Amino acid sequence: xxxxxxxxxxxxxxxxxxxxxxxxxxxxxxxxxxxxxxxxxxxxxxxxxxxxxxxxxxxxxxxxxxxxxxxxxxxxxxxxxxxxxxxxxxxxxxxxxxxxxxxxxxxxxxxxxxxxxxxxxxxxxxxxxxxxxxxxxxxxxxxxxxxxxxxxxxxxxxxxxxxxxxxxxxxxxxxxxxxxxxxxxxxxxxxxxxxxxxxxxxxxxxxxxxxxxxxxxxxxxxxxx
Amino acid sequence: xxxxxxxxxxxxxxxxxxxxxxxxxxxxxxxxxxxxxxxxxxxxxxxxxxxxxxxxxxxxxxxxxxxxxxxxxxxxxxxxxxxxxxxxxxxxxxxxxxxxxxxxxxxxxxxxxxxxxxxxxxxxxxxxxxxxxxxxxxxxxxxxxxxxxxxxxxxxxxxxxxxxxxxxxxxxxxxxxxxxxxxxxxxxxxxxxxxxxxxxxxxxxxxxxxxxxxxxxxxxxxxxxxxxxxxxxxxxxxxxxxxxxxxxxxxxxxxxxxxxxxx
Numbered sequence: 001x002x003x004x005x006x007x008x009x010x011x012x013x014x015x016x017x018x019x020x021x022x023x024x025x026x027x028x029x030x031x032x033x034x035x036x037x038x039x040x041x042x043x044x045x046x047x048x049x050x051x052x053x054x055x056x057x058x059x060x061x062x063x064x065x066x067x068x069x070x071x072x073x074x075x076x077x078x079x080x081x082x083x084x085x086x087x088x089x090x091x092x093x094x095x096x097x098x099x100x101x102x103x104x105x106x107x108x109x110x111x112x113x114x115x116x117x118x119x120x121x122x123x124x125x126x127x128x129x130x131x132x133x134x135x136x137x138x139x140x141x142x143x144x145x146x147x148x149x150x151x152x153x154x155x156x157x158x159x160x161x162x163x164x165x166x167x168x169x170x171x172x173x174x175x176x177x178x179x180x181x182x183x184x185x186x187x188x189x190x191x192x193x194x195x196x197x198x199x200x201x202x203x204x205x206x207x208x209x210x211x212x213x214x215x216x217x218x219x220x221x222x223x224x225x
Numbered sequence: 226x227x228x229x230x231x232x233x234x235x236x237x238x239x240x241x242x243x244x245x246x247x248x249x250x251x252x253x254x255x256x257x258x259x260x261x262x263x264x265x266x267x268x269x270x271x272x273x274x275x276x277x278x279x280x281x282x283x284x285x286x287x288x289x290x291x292x293x294x295x296x297x298x299x300x301x302x303x304x305x306x307x308x309x310x311x312x313x314x315x316x317x318x319x320x321x322x323x324x325x326x327x328x329x330x331x332x333x334x335x336x337x338x339x340x341x342x343x344x345x346x347x348x349x350x351x352x353x354x355x356x357x358x359x360x361x362x363x364x365x366x367x368x369x370x371x372x373x374x375x376x377x378x379x380x381x382x383x384x385x386x387x388x389x390x391x392x393x394x395x396x397x398x399x400x401x402x403x404x405x406x407x408x409x410x411x412x413x414x415x416x417x418x419x420x421x422x423x424x425x426x427x428x429x430x431x432x433x434x435x436x437x438x439x440x441x442x443x444x445x446x447x448x449x450x451x452x453x454x455x456x457x458x459x460x461x462x463x464x465x466x467x468x469x470x471x472x473x474x475x476x477x478x479x480x481x482x483x484x485x486x487x488x
Contacts, residue, residue, distance in 0.1 A: 016397045027405065034419040043417050057404060065397045150248025152400035153299040157256045157292055159404065161263075164291070164412050172266055 005081075009089040016058075016065045017094035021101035024054035045114045052109075052127045053163060055102045056180060060134030060155035062094045065148060067139035067210060068220060077217045084214035087139075095135055102127045118184050122192070129199040130180040134159065136206035143213040146220070231322040235330020236337075239304070243338035249300050250342050256292040257346030261353065263288060285350055286371045290379060290429040293343045295407045298383040300339050302403070303396040304331045305388055305477075318488065324481040328388060332474055336384040343380070347372060374437055374459075375430040378466040382428050385473030392480040425458075425465050432462025 028051035032044045067087050070076050076083055106123045109115040115123055134155065141151035162180045169175055176182075182195040213219060243249065305328075308314045317327065351368040354360060390399050411429045413420040425432055436459020454462075 014397065015395070016401055020401055023401070023405075031418055038419055040417075040419070047418055054405065058401070061397075061401050061404070145248045145251060147246070147248035149299050149301075149303045149396060149400065150246075150252045152302075152397070152404070153248075153252040153296040154255055156295050156299060156400070156404040156407070157252070157259055160292065160295065160408055160412070161259050163408060169263070169266055174266060 005086075006089060006093070009086065010093050012090055013062075013066060013094045013097075014069075017062045017090075017097065020058035020062050021055055021098045024051055024058050025101060025105060027051070027054065048112075048114050049109060049116070051105055052102065053130075053181070055098060055105070055127060056130040056134045057155070057159045059095065059098055059131040060138035060159065061152055062098065063091055063135040063138035064142045064151035064155055066090050066094055067142040067214070068146065069142075069148065073220060077220070082215065083217070083220065084211055087214055088211075091135070091139060095131075098131065098135075099128070102131060116184070118186060122184060122189075125192075125196050126181075129196040129203075132203035133180070133199045133206070136203040136210065139210040140206040140213070143210050143220075228323070228326055231326045232330055232333075235322070235327050236334035239331050239334025240338045241334075243300075243304070243335040244341060246300075249339060252296045252300060253293065253342035253346050256296045257289075257349060260285075260288050260292055260346075260350060264350075264354075285354060286347065286368070286375050287429070287431075287434055289343075289347050289350065290376055291411060293346060294376070294379055294383050294428065295404065297339050297343055297380055298387050298403050298407070299400050301335055301384055301387045302391050302399045304335045305391040306396045314484075315488065318485050324485050325478045328474065328478055328481055332384055332388060336380070339384075340377075340380055343376075344372065347376070371434075371438065374463065375433045378433065378463045378470075379428045379430040381470040382466040382473075385470035385477070389473040389477040389480065392477050392484070425462055426469065428466065430462065430466070432465075433459050435459065436462060 028048050031047050035041060035043050035047060070083075070086075073083075076086065103124060106115070106127060110120065110123060116126065118126070137158065138151060138155050141154045142148060145151050145154070165175070165179070170179055170183075176191075177195055177198055179195060180199070182192055184192040308317065318324070348365075348368070351365060355364050387399070387403070390402075394402075407428075409418075410421045411427060413422050415423050421427055423431065432454060436454040436456055438459075
């Protein structure tokens with residue numbers, strides 16, 4: 001029975017959950033080829049490292065798409081299995097798949113010498129914490145806003161904010177602890193670990209918020225226009 | 226039924242439906258807050274209170290153009306798929322109104338409604354700037370001119386392509402592609418990656434801003450030194466975005482017509 005539920009949720013993760021992470025990698029590959037053809041070969045390392053950033057975006061958008069997406073929601077809510085358990089299974093499948101792609105990509109970057117040279121553990125933390133925070137915020141936004149376009153818009157704005165943050169602003173004490181791409185200093189990595197812990201803490205708080213909100217059928221049934 | 230009353234009805238319905246969405250105001254509010262945060266914490270500070278007023282308006286508009294149209298496109302993305310999702314397409318097709326009229330109704334009605342919170346956010350930012358720097362009323366006039374010349378053509382471009390793309394894709398898949406496209410097509414400097422950033426089809430409207438207002442804009446995708454633009458090129462940039470929007474809506478019209486004919 002449980003296995004059947006997991007299989008059902010595997011089929012429900014849809015195009016965004018299944019192909020989103022792969023699309024990020026494919027885009028990186030296409031742009032790498034484009035850069036090589038346009039004699040911009042020096043940029044290939046940066047382009048391929050940037051693929052990880054698109055995986056954070058993919059995590060947020062996947063979670064926003066899947067947390068609360070159910071055509072037969074009223075029927076779903078009448079079942080003995082709580083809806084948040086169903087959503088939890090769906091998100092787990094999508095995010096584990098994304099993590100597999102991200103870990104493989106980080107491994108590829110290390111093997112090809114295109115990584116940040118910060119050690120294998122830190123390389124994995126570099127994508128893990130931002131993916132966790134984006135996914136949890138995406139799920140929370142979807143449950144609170146009850147609108148997939150609104151939650152997509154919010155995730156897009158947050159992601160672009162952190163992507164284009166100028167260095168002068170990223171250095172500010174007010175901003176620095178929250179950075180998704182925190183500059184690690186290997187000689188004194190305390191700030192890096194603190195930043196990663198903070199991001200994971202935000203992710204846990206947002207996930208808890210989404211978990212609680214998913215337990216309120218009255219809110220879930222008030223859909224957007 | 227003739228097309229004009231049907232179009233007016235579709236525009237009115239789409240406008241009212243969209244403008245009442247709580248999520249629309251929340252997302253636009255969040256995007257406005259992000260821009261305000263940029264100016265508030267930027268060590269370089271907000272644009273100085275000296276120089277031509279169009280500079281300040283253009284810089285604010287430029288920063289806004291990097292965030293708000295993203296929210297605009299995503300909030301427009303479920304207008305076409307919604308009818309498929311709710312299975313109301315067949316009912317609507319049984320009415321005398323042609324699919325093209327409904328499509329234009331979505332473009333004009335939902336597009337105008339989505340632009341309202343965007344314009345409100347923009348004017349709030351301008352008001353904040355005026356209050357901080359004791360700017361004269363000329364700033365507000367300049368802001369409205371910049372909004373019309375730089376931002377609105379980009380929004381029309383985004384709206385047109387959103388309608389076309391969501392005739393073919395689901396809103397979720399569109400949103401993923403659109404956020405990626407927005408980053409790649411507006412922020413990525415052409416020196417770093419093959420991109421349409423800094424080109425005439427960049428939807429954030431850099432050509433109009435540089436060509437007509439001769440200003441340094443934006444936060445990333447630095448085109449300074451990459452090219453200089455004349456006034457004529459500024460107008461050309463506006464024309465290309467509007468023509469692109471028209472092409473997209475006409476193509477969406479064809480796709481909607483084909484869908485209807487197949488049923």
